[in-house]
């Protein structure tokens with residue numbers, strides 16, 4: 001499942017490739033994604049020039065010159081492929097999480113630019129497309145979300161205020177998009193590991209120093225993931241779209257029964273299911 005850093009890498013990759021390009025043709029092969037693609041989707045995009053590709057949380061936002069645009073959520077398995085019409089069989093997969101080979105099935109949406117085709121593939125169909133006519137409509141779509149980890153409003157006072165007297169565990173808070181936007185299961189595990197806080201601790205039990213660590217590592221862990229992924233962007237241009245070394249960078253996620261990687265820590269990584277999600281933590285240094 002793509003998380004914020006992966007979506008950011010896709011954004012950077014698309015920004016390089018399709019900015020300032022004009023949409024010539026839109027072909028929707030299957031409207032039945034998580035939410036049905038609007039019947040006016042094709043006409044909404046027709047002949048529009050892509051001014052900028054933005055991102056909020058895990059949403060890619062395609063802004064047109066006239067301030068209208070559309071947004072994509074990649075869901076569980078959505079990937080975007082760019083097919084170079086000049087070189088025929090050469091294409092670029094914008095996501096380093098998936099196979100570099102253009103799938104033969106589940107290509108639900110195609111957007112054609114001059115000499116370039118954008119293909120949206122999604123086997124599980126949990127992804128979706130949204131359209132908007134202006135900035136106010138766009139803002140409204142994300143009004144129920146909490147701040148992103150990088151946002152100024154995600155500050156120590158906000159965190160303390162939000163977690164005060166709360167019985168719910170801290171892991172669930174990090175996954176709650178109303179508290180903070182864009183942190184998924186992998187990075188919630190990593191942030192808590194770096195902060196030395198056990199995932200099932202009640203939010204109200206966190207000290208101010210621990211809240212400060214949550215703030216610091218929410219930013220650092222995501223930034224590091226983006227820079228690691230970003231360094232593999234060059235690979236998108238050639239066919240050998242290797243998985244990227246990114247997944248090897250996890251310190252705690254999916255490291256059950258392995259030694260803790262922190263210097264001088266003798267702990268072992270344990271796994272526990274919390275709110276139906278796998279939580280990994282060190283049984284020694286995470287308190």
Ligand SMILES: [Zn+2]
Nearest residue numbers: 260265282285
């Ligand atoms: Zn440890």
